[in-house]
Amino acid sequence: MIFNSYPFLFGFLPVVLAGTFLLARLGARAAQLWLILASLVFYAAWNARYLPLLLGSIVCNHAIAVQMIRTRNVSTRAWLLRFAVAGNLLLLGYYKYTGFFLDTAGAIACLDISWPAIVLPLGISFYTFQQLTLLADIAAGRIETCRFRDFLLFVVFFPHLIAGPIVHHRDMMPQFETADYRMKPENIAVGLVLLTIGLFKKTVLADGLADLVSPLFHAAESGHGLSPAYAWAAAVGFALQMYFDFSGYSDMALGLARMVGLKLPMNFNSPLKARSIVEYWSRWHMSLTRFLTAYVYNPLAMALARRRAAAGQPGLAGPKTTWAAFGAIVALPTLTTMFLSGLWHGAGNQYLLFGLIHGVALTVNHAWRLARPKIWPDTARYQRLAWPAGWALTFLTATVALVWFHAASVAAGWNIVAGMVGLNGVSGPPPVFGEPRTDIVGGPLLQLSVWIGVGLGLALVPPNALELLRSWQPALGMPPAAASRWPAFALTRGWACATAALAVAGVLGLGRVSEFLYWQF
Amino acid sequence: METVTALARLTDLFRDMFGDDTLILTPETTAADVPGWDSMAHIGLMVEAERRFGVTFQTVEMEELTNAGEFATLIARKTGAEARAR
Structure with missing residues (x-):
């Protein structure tokens, strides 16, 4: 059952809401x-x-x-944590990576064997990591109690169970205690608006783009060399599809939770507006960034920085940081973290490449931040003049990396990127669109260009769903408001009509079965 | 150590780190107010604070800090706790 389906929206959801509101009269526990x-x-x-x-x-x-909380002994806790991490990662590894490693080993040994496929249980990457964060924080002595009911709801709560946002116990556990699960008009209104915007993003924008983008990726996968116009359309079209798909899913998740009185963390903050790749990751899949920063990057960087400090070597010292310190304390943990991020996304070399591209881009971005004041000392002038270049470079990097996120293999992704730089030459449309045509500007390319234009406009210009609803605190962890010329959402007839129109369009787009891209993780 | 003292010594640390002798930390100062206080600089600040104050931070504590006041409070609590342990 997926969010964008009739059974979910018109069967499951009304029953769940009615049950929650009725039982809430008996108390929060019910x-x-x-x-x-x-x-x-x-x-x-x-x-x-x-x-x-x-x-x-x-x-x-x-x-x-429970065992960790009971034993107050720090080293026993640490051992229990190691045991739990190993157990969880082995389970995840079995389902997610067995096939990949067997195939890779087979390829190295030049064997042509096909192994029985192991089905990846839905949401296992998300629920594994969410539980590990809780155990890590218990080991660090941050949590004193852990009731089974709260633990269970923390992991299985359906809005975030399958594809996040990755929630933190610090955000959720206190809410379970204090939330008002009864029917509240404000919660229903805010929840419905988020659900509607998310549904529209998914069924109209993301699925509309997918209809035109997927054939191009299939063509590239079957070896057809895309010409520059089609290759760019495929890459940029997919970047937009991915954004609308995943941020639409996240909007829906936040809306669903809000209807029963619970708030989830912000997961997207208009990432395509980012002017650097560092900023991009503070706006794209924010809950994953937070997880990776807290549990991979920071521990690693701190350990490396302490080791250098103990050895008497210079550490990170603001503008005076040496390149050796930068390499050891910034570049190494950044590359490692993004490599692991790629591996987390999926078992396949193309995901590792996706992670590495971002790791290298982030490292270059941090290096530039260190070097720029020496090269271009006038910071105010730099910020005023250089941002278009920063935006374009960020958009290009994110778009190219996403090609490998969608491509079935490294070679298929390379085929598209080669097309973008003109290595495939200029040819007509790929055969997937029917008979080859001589007018390369007409037909599907024109359609896709219109979609891309509309999509870019929506992703780059107006405030996002959460910003529109800011005064109702739609998400946890929203950054402070920036000045905006756009009207905020208000309980007026005009906004009601606009929301209703989006809802109609979103529901009419439900006809097909189209899973969210992130459900595969 | 008092939080006020910790904040004053933290101000010195920030000034050395960012090479800006006019920098003033208040309890409400956030990363957005200090040019250069990003995730990378934060690691440097934490390790330098560990060295100067003789404390050890847990990584989860780093992530919970939202402003300079909380940073100072954490240091004050840690130096107090470690003094008691001795």
Whole structure:
């Protein structure tokens, strides 16, 4: 059952909401138990066979959590954490990476063997990491109690179970206690607007782009060399599709949670407006960035920085930082973190390449921040003049990296990027669009250009859904408001009509089965 | 150590780090107010603070800090706790 489907929107959701509001009259506990039950049904509707795996993972992790809290001994806690990390990663590794490693090993040994495919249980990457953050924070002595009911709801709550936002216990656990699960007009209104905008992004924008972009990727995968116009259209079209798909999903997740009185963290903040790749990651899949920063980058960078300090070598010292210190304390952890991010996204060399491109880009960006004041000392002038170049470079990097995110293989992605720089020569449209045509500006290319124009306009100019709703605090962790000439959402007839129009368009787009791109992780 | 003292010594640390002798930290100062206080500089600040104040931070504590006041409070608490442990 996916968010953008009739059974979910017109069957499951109304029943869950009605049940929550009714049971909330009996108390928060009844509402929580109902939400847990609903979430398990939601998960089982995809494939009930994997429900025991999800529950087994939760029961084991909770048992370890309780044990860690009970023993106050720091080293026992550390050992329990190591055991839990190893166990969780082995489970994730089995489902996610076995096939990849067997194929890679087979390819190295020049064997042509096909292994039986292992189905990836839905959401396993998300629920594994969410539980690990909780255990890590217990080991650090940050959590004193961990009730099973809260733990269960924290992991399985259906709005974020499959594809995030990756929630932090610090955000959720206190809310479970204090939330008002009863029906509140404000929560329903804010939730419905978010749900509507998310649905529109998914079924109209992302799916509309996908219809034109996917054939181009398939053509590239089957070896057809795309000409520059088609290659650029494919790459930029997919970057926009990915943004509308995943941010639309996140908007829907936040809206669903809000209807029952719970708030989730902000996951997207108009990333395509970013003027540097560092800024891009503070706006794109923000909950993953936060997770990777807190649990991979910071521990690694701190350990390396301490080691240098202990050895008497210079560390990070603002503008006086040496390149040796930069390499050891910034470049190394950045590349490692983004490599792991690529691996987390999927078992395949193309994902590793995606991670490496971002790792290198982030390192270059940090190096530029260090070197720029020496090369161009007038900061105010630099900020006023250089941002278009920064934006273009960021957009280009993110777009090219996303090609490998979508391509079935490194070679297929390379085929598109080669087309972008003209290595495939100039030819007509790929055969997937029917008979070759001589007018390369007409037909699907023109259509795709219009979609890209509209998509770029929507992604770059107006405020995003969460900014529109700012005065109702639609998300946790929103940055402070910037000055805006746009009108904010208000409870007026005009906004009601606009929302209704988006909802109609979004629902009319429901006809097809189209999973969210991030459900594969 | 008092939070006020920690904030004053933290100001010196920031001035050395960012090479700006006019920099003034208040409890409400955030990363957005100090040019150059990004994720990379933050690691440097934490490690230098560990050295100068003789404390050790947990990485989860780094991430929870939202302004200079919380940074100073954390240092004050840690130096207090470590003095008691001795």
